[in-house]
Each structure stands twice: as structure tokens, then as C-alpha cells.
Amino acid sequence: MVASKRFNEVLSSLAVIQAYLILAWELKYLSHAKASELSTRIEEIQKQLHGWQRWFKTQCLNCVKVQGQNK
Known part of the structure; x- marks a missing residue:
């Protein structure tokens, strides 16, 4: 899956x-404050990407199920 690969690359x-x-x-x-801010x-961003990745996988699985039912 291309999108999953892209998520992993990012x-x-x-x-x-x-x-x-x-x-x-x-x-x-970098100062402690700046390093802490950037790290946070x-x-x-990583948490958001993981959320998007889970959502995308769910959507893809739902699409496959719907396509399978239409055959």
C-alpha cells in the first residue's frame, strides 16, 4: 500500500x-527550552500521523469490504 509506505517514511x-x-x-x-519545545x-506531529495512519487503514479496510460485497 503506497500510503502506508509514505506514512512510515515520514x-x-x-x-x-x-x-x-x-x-x-x-x-x-540549542537551549534546553528550545530543544524541549521542538521535541514536543x-x-x-508523530501522534497526529499515527492517528491519520489508523484512520486511513480503517477506511481502506472498509472500502475493501464494500467492494467485496458488491461482487
Whole structure:
């Protein structure tokens, strides 16, 4: 499924960004406050993506069931 693959790619990219964020914080490029704020935003985006992914899978399963009943 193309959409599921895309969700996983985006979630993987966010994990990489979060790792770079932690590295930047450890190297003192980011303050504690800014690192915390950005980390919170990334976590919120990840939660939203997981929600969309669950919704999309549910919609796809419903479409398959409806198509199967129409045959």
C-alpha cells in the first residue's frame, strides 16, 4: 500500500530529525527550552500521523469490504 509506505517514511524522517535535535542539544547548539519545545512539536506531529495512519487503514479496510460485497 503506497500510503502506508509514505506514512512510515515520514515517521522515519521525524525520528531522524528528533535524533539530530538531541545531538544539537547535547552539543549546546540549542537551549534546553528550545530543544524541549521542538521535541514536543515533533511528538505531536508523530501522534497526529499515527492517528491519520489508523484512520486511513480503517477506511481502506472498509472500502475493501464494500467492494467485496458488491461482487
